[in-house]
Amino acid sequence: MAAELTLQDVSLQFGGIKVLQDVSFAVEPGQIFGLVGPNGAGKTSLFNCISGHYKPTAGTVRIDGTEVQGARPATLAKHGLARTFQHPALQLHETVLENVLLGAHTRLPGGALEWAVRLPRTWRAEKALRAEALELLERNDLGWAAHLPADELSHGLHKGVELCRALLMKPRLLLLDEPAAGLPHAEVETLIATVRRLRTDDDITVVIVEHHMGLIAALTDRVVVLDHGAKLMEGTAAEAQSDPRVIEAYIGKDAADDAA
Amino acid sequence: MTLLELEDVTASYGPVQVLDGVTLSVPENGAVGILGANGAGKTTTLRAISGTVRAGGRIVFDGKDIRGMRPDQVAAQGIAHVPEGRGTLGDLTVRENLMVGAYLRKDRKGIDEDVDYCLDLFPNLRERITSNASALSGGEQQMLAVSRGIMSKPRLMLLDEASLGLAPSTAKNVYDAIRRLRVESGIAMLVVEQNANLAFTLVDTATVLETGRNALTGSSAELKGMDEIRRAYLGG
Amino acid sequence: GGGNDAGRGGDAAEGAPSPGITDTSVTLGITTPLSGATAGPGTCTVAGVTAYMGMKNAEGGIEFGDGKTRTVEIEALDDTYDPQQAKANYDQLKDDVFAMTAGLGTPTNRAWLDAAIADEVPQVLIMTGDPIFSETEQSPWQLGFVPIYQNEGEAFGELLATSTEEHKVAILAQNDDYGEGYVEGFKSAIEGSDNIEIVDELTYEATDTSVDAQLTELANSEADIFFNAMSVTPLMISALQKAQQLGWTPSWFLPSNTSSPTAILEPGGAAAYPGIYSVSFSKAPQSPAFAEDEDVQTYLSALKDYGNYPDPPAFPHCQWSWMVGATLEQAFQNMEEPTRDSFMEALRSIEGYEAPLMLPDTSVSTGEDGQPAVSTVVVQKFNGRGYDTVETFE
Amino acid sequence: MGEFVQLVVDGLSTGSVYAAIALAIVLVHSATGLVNFAQGGMAVLAAYVAWVLTNQSVPLVVAVLASIVFSFVLGAVVERYLMRRFERGDPDTAVVVTIGLLTLITGIAGWLWSYNNQQFPSLFPLDTVSFLGVSISIRSIGTTLSIVAVMIVLQLLFVRTKLGLALRAVAINPQSAAFSGLPVERLLMVGWGLAAVLGAVAGALVAPQLTLTPGMLDNALVYALAAVILGGLTSPVGVVIAAWMIGVLENLAAVYVPFIGHDLKIAVPFILLFVVLVVRPQGLFGRKTVVRV
């Protein structure tokens, strides 16, 4: 089930700005893969290239061997790619449940006409997915908020709602952009447990961008470090954390000392 | 001398009351932290101070009751609020954002110096000086938001998760810089921070909010020593 | 009830009073644009008839053919030149008014033409030159007031045909039935005259802000006659100015509703042209020739006192609507029963009535099928301040 | 050839009328983030004020200046007591409010001054100059030059002055701007006031040509909007050039493309607009807004 993701010499340019330069790496099915690097290194842009929001200026992106660079995000989503956004983007005036249900879009059968005449199979599916969404929220400790408008939730909680929305898509490849940002330490632990469960229970390949090195170390099988759009190194989290280039460019000397 | 004094502050969004008596005080040139779980009311506390949310209780800044003032009036008192999330003006360039930060200042020379200071602090911004703020990466936007706060040369800075989305080394740089500002320019700080390790490098005292109330208040050292704080906010 | 055309009114007993008329008063309905782009002339269509009837009411009312003296009430509604709204206004008024009259606009009147026929409500003396309203067969309950557009165009064509010289004509016409009617009438009149050649023919939209481009194009045709079937006052002024700027000074033909000496010719600088011709059937109050005219003075003061229209109007529709009032009075005087049938009969039998403000040689005659109440126009030439009637093109 | 050049010149002069309104729309948009449909109405109102004064034998220039002052106050008052309620809400609602305002203002003008056409004295003489076989009225030249001057002032205001920066900042995000101490409410009032002033200038420039009626600018509004979008909402220079382009191309298409003719020439600006926007969504001169994921 879990997807395989391969990037080959992906480059991206905006006007004169080189955002990504020849980035290549491969994520094996079922891996939890980390993507780290300083601010503006191009991590989110790389996600955008994978999810179809940006079209790489050069290089190939393959999911399960199929070239997908240039494909539209909606198409990719239908083929099992889900992602969260660095800055949570919810429908603020809708309830949390409705927000999460959005993730079910591709799983709901029927065209516009069928929904307009309310064919039984449409609302049966709706009901089933509603139940599933509630359960998902419940499992992520957000059940209490299901019927609140999203704007009544604080910033940190939006992250959780976004995660649920992505999970309801039943993806095979999940891209998480800084899921731990703004979470207190205790919540990060919960998040780690959740993501681990994703792999074991749901058989999903996960790519995570995160500045929380604790989380990266605890969770990832492998990491790629980006700097100025280029791959600086690839290896395990531990290798990365002790790589002098990474310390220099990213973690900072003192921080590394602190951690040691 | 206390610079900012909150006493029994309440606040609500429409009918939903989210602050239920928050009390804290920031001394002149002091640095105070606010910790708490998601949704505890940290952001709301800062909003109550800066006048973006309707508040009850007493909010006194420099001897003056500022509760009920409009945000720009509060800013004019010398309080800079660096909001959570994308606190930038997306359609303005980086430089224009910085100039907006300096809106209340008249010293041209000082402004130019501070622009340089910010750009030195965040070299990323120097590279993107003519870009629209909305094109920046998440972390770069955060840098810009903090820089805007610095540009306004306030007497008190309200920092809402200033390290959000910043790389570890950058986050550390930011806190170093803030600490320096505090020492060199005498700016007082009220910081909300999830990265408590980082926060404790700056603040002298901190308060922990729980469902809109002070659950604990103490000096950094005291708090760092407490088990439940370690477990919830510091790790290990 | 029965599923028939006649709405719900059903047919009342023979001779019983129709709606909107009592022994002491009669109510007339108007739907016309009172706001929006055509509000200027629209307001005038109400003001004139209101002023006329106001004056009559102040004198005690009008004596009808059945011997009763009645005052005349007018209910005017705004349709903003929207057919749909005009129909709604008609629906609202039809049960309360005796007849509908004076409203301006072709589509707005057409919108309820069929309904008025079905309901047997008179839709008479309306301000549109669309011939359909004067075809008795098709429109038994209708009668137009102003000359059909073709008539006006024709009148000028006939005048031109009297000329013996060679003429080149440039035409600019509003892109609707108004412009088309004018051009059609004009062309039919010059048919067969070898000395007249149409060298260029363009259109404009009533919503245009400028007709400079058309003028530039037409000026290049070097025509010596400019037939400008334009109903929009500001555009007419700017056309007059633009042609001068281009150094093109033909003789002009202007329609009756955009030829006001004070509101159009003066600001347009018409003195620069060798001849400005227009057709008309009403005295121009602004013209010095009529300054002392009794009709004109009564009209202007009534307009102020009863018509709620203090300024001298820029549009001739005020005068026309005043004549509508007078024509209605004629019909009322001859109508023997307080019914719509009787009214229509009386209205259709007015012959050669010289309504106040009418120019010599023109009159209201309602008997001719295919023609509106006024079908005779005289061609006039601008004399610097007002108009003089002319017989030949010189 | 002579005709071609004349058509271009005519187009520029018509385009200047559109540009006048377009600039005011740009100003309000840059200062409040709204598209103000009432802009033309406010300009007409200002023109009526000036007209009333000239009828009291106040010199034209003084009357126009007075109408400018009147407009500033009017704009500020409209912002303070009407628009403010809608500024943070759904932008569609705010736009509809400006539509309502347009209707109201037109109604008021019609009520006070009737729908009669009124002659508005021209700021420039009616004479014509001609060169190269092309004749141009002094009035068009004056109008066009005034528009260019206004455009330059506006461009400088936006990019060079602190006030311009503050106005833009407030339009983008009032809350965030307030954190830097920008007096949001006052700036919004100033923004509307200035836009109304611009409207008053526009009104005085075009009223002699269009003759003063309550709906004088209704037809120009659509063109002005097209110019605003075509030029790029944020660029005064862009919208003026776009307005000129519209005026000129429309004329040329009407005369030289028989299929289009004078009746369908209005389609030309929209086809142009469409083609341009597909290639450059931000308009010809607009700055690209990046919406990042």
Add this chain to the structure above:
Amino acid sequence: MARVMTAPASSPSSPSSSWRRRPWVRWATPLLIVAVLAVLPLVGTEFQNETLARIGVFAVAVLGLNVVMGYTGQVSLGQIFFLGFGAYVTAYGVSQDWNIVLVFVLACLLPAAAGLLVALAAARLGGLAIAMVTIALPIVGVPLAKRLNEYTGGSQGLSARFAESPEGSGLYDDQWTLYLVIAIGGVVFLLTHFLVRGKYGRAFAIVKGNENVAASMGISPYRYKVLAFTIASAIGGVSGFLYMLVIQYTSPETMSFGHSIELLAAMVIGGAASIVGSLLGGAFYVLVPQLTNQVDASLTALLQGAILLVVLFVLPGGLASLPRALTRGRRRLRAGRGPAAPPTTPSSTPGSGTAAEQPETERQGHA
């Protein structure tokens, strides 16, 4: 994730909404509505019925606009064009004596096809750009209708009467017409009501809210914009059919650009993205001119402008937000008495009006 309990007293189910959720209410309400609609044409006067029928026409037009603009967020200033197109198709079909069912189908399909074509091009744009492209429809439509005078009757327009009440029904024409409007309009409303709930409603809403997110949920913004626009055009076509049914005449003025703006105003006044709001918007479109005409026909513009402003000033969310505004007002009254919410400056009252506090959202250009 977080342990923070939401403030307990503030559960979203206000008394009124929980009342609405009772099962018998859910069943009885539609039945009641159907019953009322069934007898309505029988009790009104002729003029009342005609007015109601007109309201139906424009309610349907506003509903269409709501699909593309209220729900999907694509500003369309062209809706009146589709009404006009539908009306012309109907008038032409009737004049050619085509079967009326066929005419109806064509009156939906042809505008829908036109809408689809326009949308295929216009949906590539967003925000104000799409507004400008759609504004061109009525603006070009008017001269085009004049030019195609073979089919449209040119500027003299087309009349068509085709809704005489059937023999033996015992109904007056106005009653029969109103029944037809209610039946056709009712079906359109019902279908739309179902459509904007559930899958498509959410999809439209996210296309309005954030196209990037929409795309990553598998919802192609382009396709859904095109879909919404096409549906709106089809509904516009239906309203054109009803227009001919009720007004029985159409001319180029029917689709003049000003009406498009008025439709937009009616949509916002009724309540954007609201089914009931569409109905109220239609009522506003029809009744306000009627009302102002009654008050003073020479001041209609002034009065209409004033009414529009007053309504929006009091209810920025539109007429459909009245119940919500009332409950909020009551809640605020109650809260106001408690110690927790002392008054502050008006500028800093979140939740006042629709303008719920969105400190970090940027305002996008929008028409």
